[in-house]
Amino acid sequence: MLASIRVLNRLELLGETLRAALNELATVAPDWLRGAVPPAWYERYGRRVEDGRLPRAAAERETYARVVGEDGFALLDRLDRPEAPEGLRSLPAVGVLRRVWARHFVREDGATPGGGARLRGKDEPPPPETEPVESPYDTEARFRTRSGTSWTGYVVHLSESCEDDAVNLITHAMTTVATVHEARCTEAIHAALAGKGLAPGEHLVDAAYVDAELLVRSREDHGIDLAGPPRGNPTWQTRIEGGYTIDRFEVDWDKERARCPEGKLSSAWTRQVDHAGTPYVSVWFRKTDCGACPARPLCTRSKHQARHLKLQPRAEHEALKAARGRIATKEGRRAYARRAGIEGTISQGVRAFGLRRSRYRGLAKTHLQHVATAAAINVERLAAWFRAAPRAATRTSRFAGLATA
Secondary structure, three states: OEOOOOOOOHHHHHHHHHHHHHHHHHHHOHHHHHHHOOOHHHHHHOOOHHHOOOOOOHHHHHHHHHHHHHHHHHHHHHHHOOOOOOOHHHOHHHHHHHHHHHHHEEEEOOOOOOOEEEEOOOOOOOOOOOOOOOOOOOOOOEEEEEOOEEEEEEEEEEEEOOOOOOOOOEEEEEEEEOOOOHHHOHHHHHHHHHHOOOOOOEEEOOHHHOOHHHHHHHHHHHOOEEEOOOOOOOOHHHHOOOOOOHHHOEEEOOOOEEEOOOOOEOOEEEEEEOOOOOEEEEEEOOHHHHHOOOOHHHHOOOOOOOOEEEEOOHHHHHHHHHHHHHHOOHHHHHHHHHHHHHHHHHHHHHHHHOOOEOOOOOHHHHHHHHHHHHHHHHHHHHHHHHOOOOOOOOOOOHHHHOOOO
16 A cells, blocks of 8 residues: 655655645744745755655765754754744644654764764664654555555555455455554454454454464454464475474373374473463473484484474464365365455455555545445445445456466
């Protein structure tokens, strides 16, 4: 979901942020601002940054950034003085200016009235309390890259019914900033659907919306069977033929032991908590069993230690194993194939209803647009349903159709 802003590079962001603050101050306190800024600022910030020519050489760009940084600090210093009019320091654009300057500049002692300023280098992380700002005109828009696609803006999460004998309607629309991972939205979507009395018995979702904890909590909290391909096992054993992945170990939770594919039993079983506070079970095997094992190259790369398993709690472990087993079957893949309908819904929203681009700025207004778009799609689908218009099949080119002929 693209935000209703122009994508800015770093120098454009700095110049536009200061220009936006000056424009807001000129609206609220024109007389004060007229006496606070030097004449050179009218030439420097009187028009959009992209309308001028930014320097291309590295040294000149650094000089330009230093000048803009010092001007911004000088303005903030003026606003912090006791004689500054009441309320100017709390203006939204001034607040954005402070955030951007704290993130991008390091203040130094200098000969200029506002003090020196230099851009933070790539090896200088910004203060942790400063969130990124992509544009001073929409401070909630965020940059994200996923599966090779990059954008600045938001993410819309759509849920729809998928009954064979009824019209498919969008039941919920959720909007988040682009940096919020999909797995953090699943629980909120389920709660919203349950609150409207629309909680599905089975919820077909993309892999990004699935993890072991969500598989368990969805069923326990809302009675929803979360169905989707869990993210793959990242261990090296999955990348070699015959590797002894964790799924090949038999786990006896009642007796608190595990059996490896070679038939050896574990020697230690302890419940622990990692640095993030997540509980797990640590399982160790005997060095004597692993040391002489002919299958050792398929199991562990440690030269001296035995095989170690890090298991999720029982409910999560079994739910994840069941989900992977279900999607691996022919019946499971056939049932999950119905989720492809939401891709058609997104395509319909983008092509016919302008879903890809926000018409407004800010998360709240963008979400309102998504709700209105979802309602419009539902109206169109209801009209087609009452006309008994057949659903369009997935388009296939004539050449591609030869493969199935």
